[in-house]
Amino acid sequence: MSIFEQSRDYLNNVLPEQISSIFELINQFLGQYWWIFVIVAFIMFLVAMRYFRKSIQQRVEAQAIDESLKKLSTKKDIKSVGEVLLKSAEIIKSHYIALYELRGETYVLIESNIAENKDASISLRVAKRELANITESGKYIIDVFIGNDNNYMILLYSKQKLDRQKFAGYLDVMLSYYGAISDIFKAKGADALLSMSKSTSVSLMKLQMDNKQFLNFFVALIMKITDAKGAKLLTKSDELMYVYLNSFDYPLQKTFYIRNTPYKLEFYDNKELDREKMIQIGSFLDTAGSFLVNIDGKSEMVKNYLELLKFTNEGMELGNEYYRDHSLMVQTISVEIAKSLYLSESEIDAISLGAYLHDIGMVGDVFSVLEKDNIEESDMNLIKEHPLIGSVIVEPISHVYPITEIIKYHHERYDGKGYPFGIKDAEIPLSSQIVALGEFYTGIIGDRPYRKGKTHEEALVEVDKMRDKMFASVVVDAFLDVEKSLNNKINKIRFKWNKND
Structure with missing residues (x-):
């Protein structure tokens, strides 16, 4: 008998008998309560699927974060770094994001993807003493993230509370990199300007002090x-x-x-x-x-x-x-x-x-x-x-x-x-x-x-x-x-x- 004929015989004769035997066995042990076993099995199937989907989602998020950080590492000017940071809202599942820089005792807005006439308001300045009061705006919950050096802060606007522990490390890296590029950028600019104006400054100073x-x-x-x-x-x-x-x-x-x-x-x-x-x-x-x-x-x-x-x-x-x-x-x-x-x-x-x-x-x-x-x-x-x-x-x-x-x-x-x-x-x-x-x-x-x-x-x-x-x-x-x-x-x-x- 060929393999094809054996397979057809198994599907038509052997498999039905095996399934029938299983149900007879279930009926023998559970009697009239056999349907409970089916329900339990279905619930276990749903739990397994949910766990599997969550695992897939975590992998996708991890991959997105990894790609975002790789992209960030290629950016060498402050404007491009700011753009990457604003796009991180998509990864975090936040609707809006606002970046602030500390000046004195107040955080001042630098970047934001909140356009005018949106259903959320944004503060241009946030004093340190006011941070505890920032919890919501309109229908959005506001999460506050402050960098390790306290020089930069992010406000995230979301429909539900975010998992801070999940994204804290990612946001810390983003803010630290933004701060580092900003410092380098300012230092390079100052050196270049100093070089450009040095000779002129010397001659003008001599004239001024005559x-x-x-x-x-x-x-x-x-x-x-x-x-x-x-x-x-x-x-x-x-x-x-x-x-x-x-x-x-x-x-x-x-x-x-x-x-x-x-x-x-x-x-x-x-x-x-x-x-x-x-x-x-x-x-x-x-x-x-x-x-x-x-x-x-x-x-x-x-x-x-x-x-x-x-x-x-x-x-x-x-x-x-x-x-x-x-x-x-x-x-x-x-x-x-x-x-x-x-x-x-x-x-x-x-x-x-x-x-x-x-x-x-x-x-x-x-x-x-x-x-x-x-x-x-x-x-x-x-x-x-x-x-x-x-x-x-x-x-x-x-x-x-x-x-x-x-x-x-x-x-x-x-x-x-x-x-x-x-x-x-x-x-x-x-x-x-x-x-x-x-x-x-x-x-x-x-x-x-x-x-x-x-x-x-x-x-x-x-x-x-x-x-x-x-x-x-x-x-x-x-x-x-x-x-x-x-x-x-x-x-x-x-x-x-x-x-x-």
């Missing part, structure tokens, strides 16, 4: 503030050192002796200097004298130097009606944004001073360009140097007032189209972005020789258009959070000049 150049610039600045018709710089023995302007047909109004120097300054004008103006000029000259002693003695007088910078800044703005209190307004806006981001007190202090001195590099010919109706390409090239010049000017006090980076990068753009270096994204310090937004808004609402300033409401629209172009979204959102109170404060500053005019 006594004659400094004194000439300083007196010319005072002339611009006072609108005097003429002035002479002489030694105290009446040796003529320098003549400012050539209109000496007017009477001598005042002679100022520059403290701690062998110089005096004569002012010629058609009207007497009032007491307030004389006190102001005297303060200017006292500061200049202290600074000159500082240079000659090769010592350091940080306070005097800082006051000199503030006076210089005020002097430049007083001489141009379109820039009166420009720095004060930028400072006011920047400080409020920094507070809205819950930055530390020391960070807010640095931003306050950096914002006030952000345009200190606009000295001399650079600032005079702003008075032109038509700015040519050569003028723009000159203007683009002012952040670097300003950073060099404040370098001598950087160990006390860490504002060098704020000034150096306040014209960089989030999309990399700024100047002088064209850096982008996380390469730009948060403090510089804050000051940049403050200056942008102030510029929009201010009048210029070639246009009228926009209203506050129009300026808000312009600021929002620059989201992820000029500024990071988190900075724009922080500004919009405080725009109403800022509008009131800025109006008070502007009203002062409108009233005087």
Whole structure:
């Protein structure tokens, strides 16, 4: 008999008899309760299938995590790492994910896949003390994961509570890698920028610390503030050192002796200097004298130097009606944004001073360009140097007032189209972005020789258009959070000049 015939005989005759024998055996032992055995067997089958399916699911999840980490290891820039991290929500079975960075005592939003008009809300800032209260948003349960070094945090939005133990290790690796790439990225950027600006910084510093150049610039600045018709710089023995302007047909109004120097300054004008103006000029000259002693003695007088910078800044703005209190307004806006981001007190202090001195590099010919109706390409090239010049000017006090980076990068753009270096994204310090937004808004609402300033409401629209172009979204959102109170404060500053005019 062939194998085929044997198989057919088994299926048709032997197998049915064997099955019948099994049921007879079951019936013999269980009698009328044989159906219980069938039910138990079916339940065991279902349990086995569930276990098998769970095992398959765990294998799929493990494989997905493995693939995600492999993909992560190939990413060497902060933006790509952030994209991989956001996609991890699919693996964890979470609907939304938000990444935060610790700044001071507050976590600030960096990345998120929660779009507008979704059924969940997201906080731009989360203070440490508020973490215990973050449990849900709308119909979503929120799970909080903080990295081992506490510098980064993830919020996961899910319909049901996640298995923290299952994904904790995976998320720790993701956050640690993100932090490591961020640190490397910032360090490389700083080294590259230092190399680019070193030679320029050295030459500018030498120019800035030259006594004659400094004194000439300083007196010319005072002339611009006072609108005097003429002035002479002489030694105290009446040796003529320098003549400012050539209109000496007017009477001598005042002679100022520059403290701690062998110089005096004569002012010629058609009207007497009032007491307030004389006190102001005297303060200017006292500061200049202290600074000159500082240079000659090769010592350091940080306070005097800082006051000199503030006076210089005020002097430049007083001489141009379109820039009166420009720095004060930028400072006011920047400080409020920094507070809205819950930055530390020391960070807010640095931003306050950096914002006030952000345009200190606009000295001399650079600032005079702003008075032109038509700015040519050569003028723009000159203007683009002012952040670097300003950073060099404040370098001598950087160990006390860490504002060098704020000034150096306040014209960089989030999309990399700024100047002088064209850096982008996380390469730009948060403090510089804050000051940049403050200056942008102030510029929009201010009048210029070639246009009228926009209203506050129009300026808000312009600021929002620059989201992820000029500024990071988190900075724009922080500004919009405080725009109403800022509008009131800025109006008070502007009203002062409108009233005087």
